[in-house]
Amino acid sequence: MQRRHRLGPLPALLLIALAPATAAANDLGEKLAKEGNDNGAAACVTCHGADGGGNGAAGWPRMAGMNADYLAKQLDDMASGERDNATMKPIASGLSAEERRAVAEYYAEMEVPAEAPGTDAAKSVLERGQAIAQQGLWRKGVPSCVACHGPGGDGVGADFPAISGQHASYIENQFTAWQDGNRQNDPNDLMASVAKRLTEEEIKAVAAWFASQPARPSAE
CATH class of the missing domain: 1.10.760.10 (Cytochrome c-like domain)
Known part of the structure; x- marks a missing residue:
């Protein structure tokens, strides 16, 4: 005792x-x-x-x-x-x-912004972005974004950042950097292989959809 x-x-x-x-x-x-x-x-x-x-x-x-x-x-x-x-x-x-x-x-530890950055993309573009983000494009070998970045794109650990409520322009710029080989610090070159399979139109749609989602803190 x-x-x-x-x-x-x-x-x-x-x-x-x-x-x-x-x-x-x-x-x-x-x-x-x-x-x-x-x-x-x-x-x-x-x-x-x-x-x-x-x-x-x-x-x-x-x-x-x-x-x-x-x-x-x-x-x-x-x-x-x-x-x-x-x-x-x-x-x-x-x-x-x-x-x-x-x-x-x-x-x-900082609270996320109360409102999403938003987008002026058309409804059809947002629907296309949502489909790619949640279902992927398996005919092109592109997994869903949420398979790695977590439900809603809230992020998973140190390798897969939160992209919900991220600015569309930033997301687009990172896709371009991976396509061009200017960014190479992701695990197993995963994002470069995904980015190179997406068209500019598909990238813009995905970026617009995530920008329209409420910003949430990283899940882990």
Whole structure:
């Protein structure tokens, strides 16, 4: 009985010990997101917005509510050059590994925007996009988007990001990057093989449908 009494409080004590470190990481992530640092990393909010919702017209993605491991991996890949992005490379390179992780966790904990980016695509285009997203195009060897990105496109872990409520222009740009070979940091070259089987019209339809869906936090 005495032994159990001594061990009982340990989980609570561990939580108390971890709390200051977690709070410090959150504070660091928020500071970097809002102010950047003195090592060449500009404030994230300059492009991604104060709410983390991104800027569709400029091609900047939503980051609020995205999986922290996914965001950290993308920042790491852009810093190393594994993911080619001329704008983001100096910013990601200007962050230390600790800072990149702090920023990723900050955005992962941020509430997603209340409204989807929306689209002016015609109903027929949205229906086409929905069919591809949910059923795929098996005659062309294209699986459904939700088979990897989860129900509703809410994302699965570090490899398959949430695309629900993402800007259509950003989704289109990534498909083009995979088609051209300018982006190659996905597992087993999966997205490149999918992108190369889709037409421009099909890509626009898929992008428009996901942009019309409510933004939801990553499922995992």
